Amino acid sequence: xxxxxxxxxxxxxxxxxxxxxxxxxxxxxxxxxxxxxxxxxxxxxxxxxxxxxxxxxxxxxxxxxxxxxxxxxxxxxxxxxxxxxxxxxxxxxxxxxxxxxxxxxxxxxxxxxxxxxxxxxxxxxxxxxxxxxxxxxxxxxxxxxxxxxxxxxxxxxxxxxxx
Amino acid sequence: xxxxxxxxxxxxxxxxxxxxxxxxxxxxxxxxxxxxxxxxxxxxxxxxxxxxxxxxxxxxxxxxxxxxxxxxxxxxx
Numbered sequence: 001x002x003x004x005x006x007x008x009x010x011x012x013x014x015x016x017x018x019x020x021x022x023x024x025x026x027x028x029x030x031x032x033x034x035x036x037x038x039x040x041x042x043x044x045x046x047x048x049x050x051x052x053x054x055x056x057x058x059x060x061x062x063x064x065x066x067x068x069x070x071x072x073x074x075x076x077x078x079x080x081x082x083x084x085x086x087x088x089x090x091x092x093x094x095x096x097x098x099x100x101x102x103x104x105x106x107x108x109x110x111x112x113x114x115x116x117x118x119x120x121x122x123x124x125x126x127x128x129x130x131x132x133x134x135x136x137x138x139x140x141x142x143x144x145x146x147x148x149x150x151x152x153x154x155x156x157x158x159x160x161x162x163x
Numbered sequence: 164x165x166x167x168x169x170x171x172x173x174x175x176x177x178x179x180x181x182x183x184x185x186x187x188x189x190x191x192x193x194x195x196x197x198x199x200x201x202x203x204x205x206x207x208x209x210x211x212x213x214x215x216x217x218x219x220x221x222x223x224x225x226x227x228x229x230x231x232x233x234x235x236x237x238x239x240x
Contacts, residue, residue, distance in 0.1 A: 032215035033222070063221055081201035102221040111221065114214045129206055129214055137217050 007038070011059045014042070014052070024056060025118060025125040036061055039125060041118070050101060053116070068099040068110050071141060077115055077130050086126035087119040094119055100127075102138065109138040 005021035019040040026037055038056035049070045055061035068075045079092055089095055098116040102109045112135035118125045169175065174184040181203060186194040197205055 030218055031211055032218040061222055063218075064224075080204075082204045085202040086204070100218065100221045102217070102224045104224055111214075111217050114217070127214070127218075129204070129210060131206075137213055 007040075007056055009054075009056050009059060011054060011062075013062055014054065017042075017054065017056075019056065022123070025120075025123050027125040027127070030127045031114070031129070033058070033061060041065075051098070053098070053100075064101040064103050065098040065116060066101055066110065067097055068112055068115065069097065071110065072112070072139070075112060075135070077112075077135060078132055079117070079128070080131065083117065083126070083128040086128060087117045087124040088122045089117070089119045089124075094121065096120060101141070108141040110141060111137055112139045113137040 007017075007019045007021055007024055009017045009019070011017050017040065023040060025039045025041060027039055028037055030036055033055075036055045036057050040054050040056060042052045042054055044050075044052060049066045050064050051066065053063040053065045077097075084090065084092070084095075087095065096118040098118065099110040099112055100114075100116065102111070113133070114127050114129045114137070116125060116127050167175065169185045171185050171187050174182050176182055180200050182198040184196040184198075186196050188194075199205060
């Protein structure tokens with residue numbers, strides 16, 4: 001990455017963002033947001049299981065995401081060839097896995113039915129809809145409030161077994 | 164919208180490599196057979212729409228949550 005290869009964005013939530021071009025992920029749209037292609041995955045706190053997936057095309061748009069296996073170790077979605085092809089991956093081992101969180105004061109949920117795949121090397125991301133129907137669209141997070149969950153040790157977060 | 168009439172056993176081609184065949188029509192239900200490359204994702208419309216709705220809720224929620232809780236979740240990374 002050369003020194004001038006940065007994407008700069010005035011984000012309504014995060015202020016001025018400067019993202020190295022080499023870290024921009026291309027999603028080619030998400031269900032409900034077909035025009036949102038370029039995203040950056042930002043970690044705001046190393047102790048938090050949540051990251052922000054920030055749109056570089058729409059300064060209003062961002063998602064809180066987390067690797068769902070931090071909360072639900074048994075989560076093992078079956079990925080099809082179409083899912084792998086959507087991020088130009090040959091093997092699941094090439095991929096990072098995230099789920100979109102919906103953060104509400106009354107509690108947070110994770111979308112386990114339509115996880116995000118990220119192929120960092122290819123800079124591709126995709127939200128895939130699992131065909132099996134085994135995983136819920138709004139799975140409550142074990143912790144009662146996200147900020148507490150974000151600060152709690154991982155062992156406490158995982159205290160409630162899944163299913 | 165393009166409207167076509169097909170009978171059981173007849174097919175449609177979408178592009179060169181997707182074929183949709185009407186297998187049977189009975190009791191208000193149409194059974195379809197879909198042949199498509201592995202790279203093509205096939206979803207029921209209502210399943211896709213539920214994901215659209217969940218994404219819209221998730222995109223709206225971080226702002227609402229930060230306002231309601233007044234916490235540090237929105238600090239600059």
